[in-house]
Amino acid sequence: MSNKETLTGAEALIRSLEMENVEIMFGLPGGCILPAYDPLLKSSIRHILVRHEQGAGHMAQGYAHVTGRPGVAMVTSGPAATNMVTPLCDAFMDSIPMICITGQVPTTAIGTDAFQECDTVGITRSVTKHNELIMHPDDIPMAVRQAFHIATTGRPGPVLLDVPKDVLQNTMTWTWPTDEEVIASLPGYKPTTKGHPKMIKEAAKLILASEKPLLYIGGGVLKARAADVVRELAELLQIPVVTTLMARGAFPDSHPLCLGMPGMHGNATAITAMQKSDLLINFGARFDDRVTGKVSTFAPDAKVIHVDIDPAEQGKVRKPDVPIVGDCRIVVEEILKSVQELLAEGSTQVNIDPWRSKVSGWREKFPVAYDQSEPGGRLKPQFCLEKLRDAAPEGTIVVSGVGQHQMWTSLFWKFNEPYTWVNSGGLGTMGFSVPAAIGAKAARPDRTVWAIDGDGCFQMTAQELVTASTEGIHIKVAILNNTYLGMVRQWQEMFYGERYSEVNLAGCPDFVKWAEAMGCVGIRVDSVEEIDGAIELANSINDRSVVIDFRVEEFEKVFPMVPAGQSNDDVLLHPSQESDRGLLR
Amino acid sequence: MRTINSNNPFGDSHQHHVLSVLVQNRPGVLARVSGLFARRGYNIYSLAVAPTDDVDYSRITIVVDISATPLEQIVKQLFKLIDVVRITELDPRKSVERELMLATVRIDGEHRGQIVELANIFEAKVLAVGSDAISLSMDGTPEKIDDFEELLKGYGIVESQRTGRVALPKLEREARKGALKGKAS
Ligand SMILES: Cc1ncc(C[n+]2csc(CCOP(=O)(O)OP(=O)(O)O)c2C)c(N)n1
Ligand SMILES: [Mg+2]
Numbered sequence: 001m002s003n004k005e006t007l008t009g010a011e012a013l014i015r016s017l018e019m020e021n022v023e024i025m026f027g028l029p030g031g032c033i034l035p036a037y038d039p040l041l042k043s044s045i046r047h048i049l050v051r052h053e054q055g056a057g058h059m060a061q062g063y064a065h066v067t068g069r070p071g072v073a074m075v076t077s078g079p080a081a082t083n084m085v086t087p088l089c090d091a092f093m094d095s096i097p098m099i100c101i102t103g104q105v106p107t108t109a110i111g112t113d114a115f116q117e118c119d120t121v122g123i124t125r126s127v128t129k130h131n132e133l134i135m136h137p138d139d140i141p142m143a144v145r146q147a148f149h150i151a152t153t154g155r156p157g158p159v160l161l162d163v164p165k166d167v168l169q170n171t172m173t174w175t176w177p178t179d180e181e182v183i184a185s186l187p188g189y190k191p192t193t194k195g196h197p198k199m200i201k202e203a204a205k206l207i208l209a210s211e212k213p214l215l216y217i218g219g220g221v222l223k224a225r226a227a228d229v230v231r232e233l234a235e236l237l238q239i240p241v242v243t244t245l246m247a248r249g250a251f252p253d254s255h256p257l258c259l260g261m262p263g264m265h266g267n268a269t270a271i272t273a274m275q276k277s278d279l280l281i282n283f284g285a286r287f288d289d290r291v292t293g294k295v296s297t298f299a300p301d302a303k304v305i306h307v308d309i310d311p312a313e314q315g316k317v318r319k320p321d322v323p324i325v326g327d328c329r330i331v332v333e334e335i336l337k338s339v340q341e342l343l344a345e346g347s348t349q350v351n352i353d354p355w356r357s358k359v360s361g362w363r364e365k366f367p368v369a370y371d372q373s374e375p376g377g378r379l380k381p382q383f384c385l386e387k388l389r390d391a392a393p394e395g396t397i398v399v400s401g402v403g404q405h406q407m408w409t410s411l412f413w414k415f416n417e418p419y420t421w422v423n424s425g426g427l428g429t430m431g432f433s434v435p436a437a438i439g440a441k442a443a444r445p446d447r448t449v450w451a452i453d454g455d456g457c458f459q460m461t462a463q464e465l466v467t468a469s470t471e472g473i474h475i476k477v478a479i480l481n482n483t484y485l486g487m488v489r490q491w492q493e494m495f496y497g498e499r500y501s502e503v504n505l506a507g508c509p510d511f512v513k514w515a516e517a518m519g520c521v522g523i524r525v526d527s528v529e530e531i532d533g534a535i536e537l538a539n540s541i542n543d544r545s546v547v548i549d550f551r552v553e554e555f556e557k558v559f560p561m562v563p564a565g566q567s568n569d570d571v572l573l574h575p576s577q578e579s580d581r582g583l584l585r
Numbered sequence: 586m587r588t589i590n591s592n593n594p595f596g597d598s599h600q601h602h603v604l605s606v607l608v609q610n611r612p613g614v615l616a617r618v619s620g621l622f623a624r625r626g627y628n629i630y631s632l633a634v635a636p637t638d639d640v641d642y643s644r645i646t647i648v649v650d651i652s653a654t655p656l657e658q659i660v661k662q663l664f665k666l667i668d669v670v671r672i673t674e675l676d677p678r679k680s681v682e683r684e685l686m687l688a689t690v691r692i693d694g695e696h697r698g699q700i701v702e703l704a705n706i707f708e709a710k711v712l713a714v715g716s717d718a719i720s721l722s723m724d725g726t727p728e729k730i731d732d733f734e735e736l737l738k739g740y741g742i743v744e745s746q747r748t749g750r751v752a753l754p755k756l757e758r759e760a761r762k763g764a765l766k767g768k769a770s
Pocket of ligand 2: 481483484
């Protein structure tokens with residue numbers, strides 16, 4: 001009987017990835033992972049060679065963000081594995097499906113402090129949904145299948161497989177486990193997807209009885225691909241919607257019911273609507289401290305319906321009146337059906353017109369605002385963003401770094417389509433945007449991808465533009481260059497009496513020359529007059545990546561702002577709106 | 586040193602909760618479980634682990650010192666570990682609990698008899714007797730061991746070691762038959 005094929009562990013690994021329909025992976029080889037790079041030569045999988053392993057991780061995240069499919073990164077042992085810790089943690093915090101394969105020293109050398117040995121599974125245990133050290137080549141197909149199953153079901157997240165060199169070199173007999181075998185091998189893993197029918201009915205009744213309902217939607221709506229059903233429910237009952245930082249685009253900003261982003265740097269209407277609501281309908285959000293502000297004063301009059309696939313999110317921060325564990329899409333569909341049934345049976349929705357007109361009033365009075373610069377004055381970052389936004393082709397994907405520019409992007413861009421906004425929400429990883437944008441563009445070559453970056457962030461991972469150039473993955477980068485670690489500078493200005501400590505980045509480098517050295521087109525914009533031309537040029541270039549260095553006002557601050565640990569009621573408005581704050585009652 | 590989220594790691598036994606955690610018997614599983622407690626800032630009071638009758642599974646008995654709300658959270662977080670199959674919180678009134686203690690106690694001639702007598706009362710075993718010390722072993726409920734340990738302290742404990750408790754749900758009369766059939770899932 002010789003229909004059983006003998007493969008090396010390395011061949012089995014690459015074939016397993018092919019079997020999981022991996023089209024593209026991001027990585028960089030080295031000693032222990034070397035055997036796996038050989039069968040890659042004849043594989044259908046496209047491998048993107050990065051310049052730093054952190055870049056591979058964020059690229060895999062960017063890929064996963066826009067496709068919903070797991071991003072795959074492969075790197076060697078020791079320093080390469082430790083370079084992956086940040087993206088793994090980032091993916092873990094933001095529930096991004098991701099598979100990371102690390103090389104490991106041979107099984108015989110484990111525990112001897114061998115060259116480039118580190119305890120990868122130990123180090124990454126708390127930043128992965130699951131990880132596994134594979135000790136025998138026979139175990140590879142099952143480990144890969146389990147990894148993809150775990151990464152993509154339940155609450156998605158990163159899974160790491162650590163593969164010793166001899167496990168890659170030794171041979172095995174190829175078999176591909178069935179779905180049933182995979183499920184049976186994980187007796188402790190059974191995510192709940194369907195909501196409890198009694199709770200669903202309860203939720204539907206509460207929604208119809210609420211005078212001030214608010215849909216509070218988070219990243220879970222995108223993970224569950226539930227944007228369309230959420231919209232159906234919102235429209236049926238005309239309930240306003242706030243979209244968290246992780247859910248921008250899940251409900252169109254252009255929609256009359258959309259209030260935009262709540263939270264520390266959310267807009268006044270979204271923040272206040274949460275505070276005044278009598279029913280928060282939370283779909284796939286987690287009452288993050290950046291959203292709630294001081295928890296004891298958060299939405300004091302609101303009952304809470306909380307839909308989350310992760311039972312541990314129920315009651316972690318705020319005790320829900322109606323907890324529903326399940327997949328957002330399935331549960332929202334069920335809630336919608338239940339609401340429709342109740343309406344058909346003659347139940348009616350409480351009149352929410354007064355609430356809606358109150359919310360509309362806030363929205364009219366408190367738009368996101370900034371002061372335009374004086375003629376001849378410095379560029380305003382918000383103005384640059386508006387220009388970029390208005391010139392962007394439909395379907396543009398926006399990827400941001402972390403800092404003031406991130407908050408401005410979320411506030412000033414108009415996201416009208418799911419999966420067009422990619423950012424590092426939970427971990428807040430500076431340096432995320434350039435590699436994540438490359439990953440997004442690799443997944444969606446048909447789309448324009450703008451990375452909106454800070455000058456500080458850009459200097460953390462800019463070298464991946466070399467990867468972009470050599471791999472022909474052409475992205476566009478707008479650096480909102482305020483020559484400061486701007487967000488930190490803002491806190492020092494506001495909370496440390498303008499005592500600026502280690503936040504000034506002025507002087508170098510020359511971003512245009514740097515961009516050119518990496519094979520990109522570099523453009524500098526110093527004045528308002530140059531903006532349109534630069535953006536037009538950038539949008540017209542499709543055979544190279546482009547970097548625009550927008551030299552913007554140094555001392556601009558992000559408003560609104562809820563200072564850390566304070567109540568959302570005490571949100572600091574843009575100075576021009578402070579005199580009207582009485583209207584937010 | 587202060588610990589996060591845990592108050593009064595000794596005494597105050599109503600803060601003690603006993604979790605019986607059935608896990609897949611795989612490398613690193615104990616590190617996953619204990620790491621999760623450390624990461625979330627909860628203190629483990631005692632921990633005992635061994636394979637069950639089915640060697641594919643181990644049972645970890647953890648005594649934690651927390652109030653009910655964080656307990657619910659830690660249980661949910663524990664359950665997210667892929668290797669964790671089942672978690673039962675054992676109500677001391679509805680479970681059988683045992684612990685083992687080894688202790689070496691100083692003796693001088695006149696006390697030897699007293700200590701042996703004490704050991705008899707507590708059904709402890711004398712493991713070894715030296716000229717100036719005696720080694721004992723005792724198993725029983727944690728409370729009984731507490732009492733025994735307290736009494737031994739009066740004579741001077743040279744060294745002692747407790748295993749931490751292990752526990753199983755008490756069988757209700759009616760439930761006995763069913764429980765015996767429906768083995769560890
Ligand atoms: C890796 C990392 N280090 C430090 C921080 C803390 N931090 C948050 S925002 C920020 C400043 C970012 O500067 P820049 O990229 O220039 O953006 P800006 O705020 O100026 O728009 C810093 C240092 C972080 N979020 N990530
Ligand atoms: Mg800056």
